[in-house]
Amino acid sequence: MSPTAKVDSDELRRLKDVNMDEAPARRHVRDSLKETQLNLDHILFKTPGNGIKTKESYEVNSRGVEIFSKSWLPEATRPRALVCFCHGYGDTCTFFFEGIARRLALSGYGVFAMDYPGFGLSEGLHGYIPSFDLLVEDVIEHYSNIKESPEFSSLPSFLFGQSMGGAVSLKIHFKQPNAWTGAVLVAPMCKIADDMVPPPVLKQILIGLANVLPKHKLVPQKDLAEASFRDLRKRKMTPYNVICYSDKPRLRTAVEMLHTTQEIEQQLEKVCLPILILHGKADRVTDLSVSRELYQKAKSSDKKIVVYKDAYHSLLEGEPDEMILRVLSDIISWLDDHSLQVEDGS
Structure with missing residues (x-):
């Protein structure tokens, strides 16, 4: 099936033109495209859903924000x-991650994902992060409730974590x-x-403006799909992720992400849990050198880094099929080894 088999480009453009600042509009658009998305000719969507229990939920958290979540x-x-799962900037757990989650569930794992406030199907102004720390607290609250439930607590x-979700994961680890x-x-x-990142002078101007116009979309941004997806055929499928935030970053969001990365870069030696770091050598979105630095500085006794030659940023979505399968295999093998260690008490 071709990537444009069921929805023509005019319909996609029409959906893209819908004002998705608020969650109800994003939810409506997702419902319109849900079946089409899952029938795209992408290796992730060829993973069968047989033998997997899935559940989608909306729950209001302690801050009064309605959070969308899904489990496999x-x-x-x-x-x-x-x-x-902690998703990347602008993204949602309802598109490409569906295929990743199925692979993990078929390998015996209980997979849980959520959309951050302001992203995907969760409540909040689209693409707006007023405080990265509050976002992290929302994620901790959601996953703590799951982990503490009697059926999963043992x-x-x-x-x-993928991309920005890697930063979310590290911040969670620092707090827990x-x-x-x-x-x-x-x-x-x-x-x-x-x-x-914008040039230094422009960056300082934008940081100043963020205090006055925090929600404004004024930060210049390059084409993320072009920078992230190496496989051109798969790159053509990115418009189907219609509820992904793809406009210019909002000022406060950009400043919060910048400050977060500066903070993480200064605390790499605090990382003390077993980690698997996976990075494409040709990644032009997140910095491979700092992933290598994380590997070197983390005080974890159990750490591993894998760098994939020629691979771009979206290792699990935008690479040729054989690379996607290789990365998935590396993840599942590592999880298998570390789940077994816990079962054995080692």
């Missing part, structure tokens, strides 16, 4: 461990140093690549 559980067996638990069995970090946003 093996139908016939108890999960061997929990995998809690299981190992892993963070799985002993709460997680390990973390998988895919192209983590420990530092935004210099090419993606």
Whole structure:
């Protein structure tokens, strides 16, 4: 099936033109495209859903924000461990991650994901992060409730962070140093690549403006799909992720991400849990050198880094099929080893 088999480009453009500042509009658009998305000719969507229990939920958290979440559980067996997903900037857990989650669930894992406030199907102004620390607290609250439930409380638990979600995962670890069995970090946003950041003078002007016009979309941005997806055929599928925030970053959001990466870069030696770091050598979005620095400085006794030659930023979505399968295999093998260690008591 071709990427444009069921929805023509005019319809996609019409959906893109919908004002998705607020969650109800994003939810309506997602409902319109849900089946089409899952039938795209992408290797992730070819993973069968048979044998997996899925559940979508909306719950109001302690800050009064309605959070969308989804879970994928093996139908016939108890999960061997929990995998809690932290998505990247602008993204949602309802598109490409569906195929990743199915792969993990079919390998025996209970997979949980949520959309951050202001992203995907969760409540909040689209693409707006007034405080990165508050976002992290929302994620901690959501996953703590899952981990503490009686059916899961005895299981190992892993963070799985992609891009900005890698920064979220590390911030969670700093706040909960002993709460997680390990973390998988895919192209983590420990530092935004210099090419993606405005020149120093403009950066200072934008930081000043963020105090006055925090929600305004004034930050210049390069084409993220072009910078992230190496496989041109898969790049053509990115417009189907219609509820992804793809406009210019809002000023406060950009400043919060910049400050977060500066903070993480200064605290790499505080990382003390088992980690798997995966990064593309040709990544132009997040900085490979800081992933290498994370590997070197982390005081974890159990740490591993894998750098994939020629690969771009979106290792699990935008690479040729054989690379996507290789990265998935590396993740599942690492999770298998570390779940087994916990079961064995080692």
